[in-house]
Amino acid sequence: MPEGDTIYRAARALNRALAGRVVTGFDTGLAKLARVNDDTPLVGRVVDKVESRGKWCLIYFSGDLILVTHMLMSGSWHLYRTGERWRMGRSRMRVVVRVGAAVSGQEADPSASLRDDNLNGLRDDKPKLRDDKSIWQDTGGAVHEVRSFAAANDTPPYDDGAVVRMGHPNRDASSTVGWEAVAFNVPIAEFHTARSLERSSQVPKLGPDVLADEFTVEGGVARLEAYGREHPEAEVAVVLLNQRVLAGLGNVYKSEVAFAAGVNPWRAMRTVTHAEIEKMVEFSLRYMRANVIDGKGDGIVTYAGNRRTTHSMSREERLWVYGRQGQECRRCGAKVMMRKQGEQARSTYWCPECQGWVGDGAAPVGNVFKGGVRRKVGC
Ligand SMILES: [Zn+2]
Numbered sequence: 060m061p062e063g064d065t066i067y068r069a070a071r072a073l074n075r076a077l078a079g080r081v082v083t084g085f086d087t088g089l090a091k092l093a094r095v096n097d098d099t100p101l102v103g104r105v106v107d108k109v110e111s112r113g114k115w116c117l118i119y120f121s122g123d124l125i126l127v128t129h130m131l132m133s134g135s136w137h138l139y140r141t142g143e144r145w146r147m148g149r150s151r152m153r154v155v156v157r158v159g160a161a162v163s164g165q166e167a168d169p170s171a172s173l174r175d176d177n178l179n180g181l182r183d184d185k186p187k188l189r190d191d192k193s194i195w196q197d198t199g200g201a202v203h204e205v206r207s208f209a210a211a212n213d214t215p216p217y218d219d220g221a222v223v224r225m226g227h228p229n230r231d232a233s234s235t236v237g238w239e240a241v242a243f244n245v246p247i248a249e250f251h252t253a254r255s256l257e258r259s260s261q262v263p264k265l266g267p268d269v270l271a272d273e274f275t276v277e278g279g280v281a282r283l284e285a286y287g288r289e290h291p292e293a294e295v296a297v298v299l300l301n302q303r304v305l306a307g308l309g310n311v312y313k314s315e316v317a318f319a320a321g322v323n324p325w326r327a328m329r330t331v332t333h334a335e336i337e338k339m340v341e342f343s344l345r346y347m348r349a350n351v352i353d354g355k356g357d358g359i360v361t362y363a364g365n366r367r368t369t370h371s372m373s374r375e376e377r378l379w380v381y382g383r384q385g386q387e388c389r390r391c392g393a394k395v396m397m398r399k400q401g402e403q404a405r406s407t408y409w410c411p412e413c414q415g416w417v418g419d420g421a422a423p424v425g426n427v428f429k430g431g432v433r434r435k436v437g438c
Pocket of ligand 1: 104388389390391392393410412413414
């Protein structure tokens with residue numbers, strides 16, 4: 060069964076391929092969906108975004124229409140370039156969403172070509188691509204990128220949840236080629252409007268959005284504390300990443316926020332003080348907003364000590380702990396640790412000195428070194 064994280068990555072990949080593009084085709088073998096498509100055609104709508112909620116994948120179309128799918132055991136989404144041969148039988152197809160070329164020079168345009176780049180060089184420069192490959196090979200997974208890297212002269216919309224810069228801004232022929240997102244064997248697929256989705260008892264709700272205008276530190280603190288009372292043993296970083304508690308924090312910020320607040324990410328919620336929770340919410344807000352103001356959208360805040368600096372600094376210099384396993388803590392010089400955390404096994408980075416352990420038993424220990432190779436770019 061695909062884990063929530065797999066759906067999360069699937070949704071992100073779909074988002075990169077589809078968002079901002081006009082729907083040029085829609086097919087479905089499901090009568091209920093077909094009826095909606097007959098009444099209010101999908102073709103001509105723009106895909107606004109794709110997001111995950113728990114194990115649900117939500118594709119938002121302009122004109123208040125949301126395609127909601129659940130993979131359960133057997134379902135998967137595949138992404139193909141237009142015209143590419145499917146890797147699964149047509150009889151298993153449930154939904155196809157075809158999109159044309161990108162509307163405008165959006166950052167998320169997955170087809171911004173990297174064809175001038177040598178792929179081997181690209182791998183060396185961006186080790187995260189190696190990790191991302193696993194997204195597409197994930198057999199329990201939701202989206203399968205069927206193109207091999209060697210053939211990827213136009214780049215699939217992978218990313219690592221942290222930063223993706225898809226190629227250079229120059230457009231070329233490949234940006235005129237669209238994508239085809241195909242849902243195979245999805246057992247649940249339905250259309251919603253924003254209102255019907257809100258009323259749906261099945262699809263989980265997101266917590267308050269850290270970036271929403273109405274978000275307040277008090278509200279965020281109350282939310283975390285309420286969750287902590289219900290789940291006293293839940294680990295801090297897992298809670299920060301839980302979109303049903305607070306929406307918006309990704310895997311990078313999770314570690315960065317815990318570091319900035321001086322809270323060990325492995326601590327149980329019951330050990331965390333009000334003041335610490337307040338700090339975490341304040342830093343969440345600050346980092347998220349800073350990132351939005353930068354307009355980078357890549358989840359990266361730039362620092363030099365406490366100060367944010369220019370984009371031009373290497374990514375290495377931008378983050379406190381994320382991606383810095385085995386390197387010296389910028390505050391105290393101790394070695395930054397990393398360990399996979401939670402059901403979804405997301406990488407968590409922390410400084411054992413600055414983020415002291417509070418709780419029963421010994422402090423969790425992470426891996427300090429990564430295969431003896433110092434990573435140039437963290438992920
Ligand atoms: Zn430290």
